[in-house]
Amino acid sequence: MSTQVAPPSAVSTRLTREQKDLFRAFLNVHWLRPEAALMKYHDARALQQFTIRHPSLEITCGDGTTSFVTAGGRFDLDFDVYQSVGHIDRYFESRRDDAYDPPDVYDHDEPISVSIARRPDWAYTTGMDLLAASIEKARALDFYRELIVHDCNNPLPLPDNSYETVWTSSPYFMPEVDLLLSEVQRVLRPGGDFLARMPSPKMVEMLPYNLYLKHGWEWVLPIDRGLYEVATRVPSQRAYWDSALERAGLAIERVVPILPARVYQLYAIGFRPMFPAFMEMYRRLSRDDWRAVKRAWMDNVALLAEPFCDPSWMGETEDDAVFYLYQARKK
Ligand SMILES: C[S@@+](CC[C@H](N)C(=O)[O-])C[C@H]1O[C@@H](n2cnc3c(N)ncnc32)[C@H](O)[C@@H]1O
Numbered sequence: 578m579s580t581q582v583a584p585p586s587a588v589s590t591r592l593t594r595e596q597k598d599l600f601r602a603f604l605n606v607h608w609l610r611p612e613a614a615l616m617k618y619h620d621a622r623a624l625q626q627f628t629i630r631h632p633s634l635e636i637t638c639g640d641g642t643t644s645f646v647t648a649g650g651r652f653d654l655d656f657d658v659y660q661s662v663g664h665i666d667r668y669f670e671s672r673r674d675d676a677y678d679p680p681d682v683y684d685h686d687e688p689i690s691v692s693i694a695r696r697p698d699w700a701y702t703t704g705m706d707l708l709a710a711s712i713e714k715a716r717a718l719d720f721y722r723e724l725i726v727h728d729c730n731n732p733l734p735l736p737d738n739s740y741e742t743v744w745t746s747s748p749y750f751m752p753e754v755d756l757l758l759s760e761v762q763r764v765l766r767p768g769g770d771f772l773a774r775m776p777s778p779k780m781v782e783m784l785p786y787n788l789y790l791k792h793g794w795e796w797v798l799p800i801d802r803g804l805y806e807v808a809t810r811v812p813s814q815r816a817y818w819d820s821a822l823e824r825a826g827l828a829i830e831r832v833v834p835i836l837p838a839r840v841y842q843l844y845a846i847g848f849r850p851m852f853p854a855f856m857e858m859y860r861r862l863s864r865d866d867w868r869a870v871k872r873a874w875m876d877n878v879a880l881l882a883e884p885f886c887d888p889s890w891m892g893e894t895e896d897d898a899v900f901y902l903y904q905a906r907k908k
Pocket of ligand 1: 637706707
């Protein structure tokens with residue numbers, strides 16, 4: 578590790594009220610997967626260092642809840658992302674060959690009910706994602722002015738020079754990433770910013786699947802659930818992203834290393850294998866019992882997770898960060 582600061586011995590008291598509130602807001606949405614809440618908290622903290630100018634476009638917006646919370650929105654206790662999930666019986670399937678993609682549990686389109694405690698301070702003009710089910714969930718938030726279902730391996734169905742900011746958390750999922758970057762350049766106004774989260778080599782390094790590769794330990798497989806397969810499909814060198822952006826006509830303004838490796842290590846193990854069992858509990862509880870369990874659960878998880886919201890003892894140096902947050906400007 579690159580830092581000498583000691584880890585907190587008990588619950589961190591170093592977090593500000595705003596930091597606690599931000600983590601709690603993500604935990605409320607992802608309470609059965611606290612490790613996902615932690616990742617989103619770190620992403621949000623990083624993104625909040627940048628100004629989103631409008632008109633703005635979010636590519637790979639998913640169900641929109643992450644940006645809703647990042648922009649200052651808060652949901653009530655009754656809301657979470659598990660209202661509409663499916664394919665739980667196929668949860669442990671993973672990619673076996675190039676033609677097979679296991680189903681995404683969130684790619685399921687039962688209607689959801691949204692209970693909002695506070696509207697966000699700002700909103701994206703346009704949200705875009707491949708999954709129609711996610712876009713329908715985003716629509717229910719009434720957060721994006723316009724939502725588009727689109728596979729971003731193809732040209733964007735948007736006019737030239739139309740956005741001041743384009744943000745994406747996941748451009749690296751696109752096999753046609755060069756096409757995506759040149760399309761982003763096209764739709765940005767001159768002087769407009771592209772903000773994007775790109776993986777560093779640390780991502781693959783932190784995955785438990787490495788233990789399977791090294792020792793043949795099969796107990797790792799249900800924990801991995803195909804994560805390694807996805808992560809190794811993705812370019813992860815800083816030099817690769819630097820030149821891909823330059824090639825697309827986007828001048829790099831700033832690169833911020835984000836997400837301490839320890840947090841990603843937690844994410845890669847987390848409560849992942851327990852998810853089907855947690856969903857069984859979720860479905861069977863009466864509404865009143867559900868609320869009581871959720872409250873107690875979140876209080877307990879906060880105790881364990883809050884120290885991992887505090888990057889001061891984990892470091893967020895380039896060597897230790899799992900992602901780079903790029904700001905690149907259209908010339
Ligand atoms: C890890 S999720 C992130 C969602 C959201 N940005 C967040 O942070 O909560 C990645 C998103 O990328 C979307 N995605 C994957 N491939 C895509 C493609 N070819 N075109 C558009 N969206 C895609 C997925 O549907 C998913 O919503």
